[in-house]
Amino acid sequence: MSVTKKLYLYFPKSETEKPIVYKLVKDFDLVINIFRAKVTPEEEGYLSLDVTGEAADIERALAYLSTLEVSIYAGNKGLHWDQERCAHCGACVVHCPTGALAFADQARRQLGFTEDLCVECHACIPACPFGACTSSF
């Protein structure tokens, strides 16, 4: 059964010239969806992506990545929604293209963030007057 996993990879300077994404596709048969990336030769870099494939293949890919000098973080690093800062006004809702930010509780008009739907477009960041949406990028 095919599964999707959201990853955030951080590359030190030593690894920026390796074709890591190529390996993930070719050797582990994964479908890659890159949300955000910055990889510059001679500098450090990051890659925020979804990988879709057989669970076993994803496991093997993670094992491969761990042999490199790459830091692997599971989940969403590209966009952080701060529940405490959110005032639940909904100003972000029309700016979020995927519905990741939406009213989770319609009766109380309480906002919720569905991390899996987030494509890290960052449209919510300037739209939020309360500074509830931030990014590590």
Next chain:
Amino acid sequence: MSKTYQSINEKIAAGKAVVLTAEEVIDYVERKGVAAAAQEVDVVTTATFGPMCSSGCFLNFGHSKPKMRITEAWINDVQAYCGIAAVDVYLGATQLRHNDPANMYHPGEFRYGGGHVIEDLVAGKKVQLFALSYGTDDYPRREIRTMVGLDDLNQAIMVNPRNCYQNYNVAVNLSDKRIYTYMGILKARMRSMTYCSAGQLSPLLNDPLYQTIGLGTSVWLAGAQGLVYAQGTQHASLVERSENGVPMEGAGTLALSGDMKKMLPDFVRGVSFKGYGVSLALGVGIPIPILNAEILKRTAVRDSEIYATVVDYAEDYPQKTGNTLGRFTYAELRSGEVELLGKKVPVTSMSSYNKALTICELLKAEIQAGRFLLSEPSQPLPAAQGMRGLQCVEPQR
């Protein structure tokens, strides 16, 4: 049978008052009928939470040794007004931080300003005071730089000339370019729409003819027990109203004051509008005494019976053309999509219904616990008042 402020307060003090939120009262009246419900219900709690630009606070720092008559002051680099007594200042919500590039590189970010300083103070953070003076015989000190928190101040009194707008415009952008406004980022060619009201929960929409809310009314101002000290600036009661008396545009406003030392951080929040500026989002709750059946009937108003007017913020609003595009009820707006000029438009809000509802519930609990009594206004709000514009004439020699 009609009730009085005194009889309701006696019931509150005895812990016997029947209190409902502005949301609960809708179903209650539908179930019991207006006449029967008016006998039972004593108080309906209303509330709103949203950006309220005409807000600020008077702060008294106490005297340093030697003394100083402060003539210029910055709190966390945000300038405060010092044209009052020696160590009193007024800090306004929309004041930008020193060296903020504003819209020099459009759209500016406006990350920090007066509203954020007020938020920091209420949240218990220390802020930096930098003050200058020219020095006098009795106040020789000419400069000071120190850290202060809310507890260090003698007084920190919020004084807001205009809060709780009765109703508000719904903003769209008909131009080909995205625009940046106090109603948020408005997408080009009407691909988004923003409203800003708590609708059926909002204080002055539950008392549309100002039958109970007036000068001297006790209010819940971000958790502190404050009051209405005057009509708000731009209070304009002579506007178009629906059959139920509810205005379909801005209309009434309230000037509010309260002690910042008693406020709750959740309801005092600095806001940054990209490309526009900074402000303060505030939570306000107002209890409405159910003196008679008519007052109760008005508090049972629903989102589907309250209209708001759509205005183009690219052209008609800034140029003051007076042109409007249409009207929708808050029920339609809250559905998230409306149809205007033959186009389906996604709708969002700047006002938090969620926080307003929480405030209605907090105020209800305060009243039920006998900690919040109602006060009879000493004067009513003006009921038949229009609004002037500014005539720009040649200066006189």
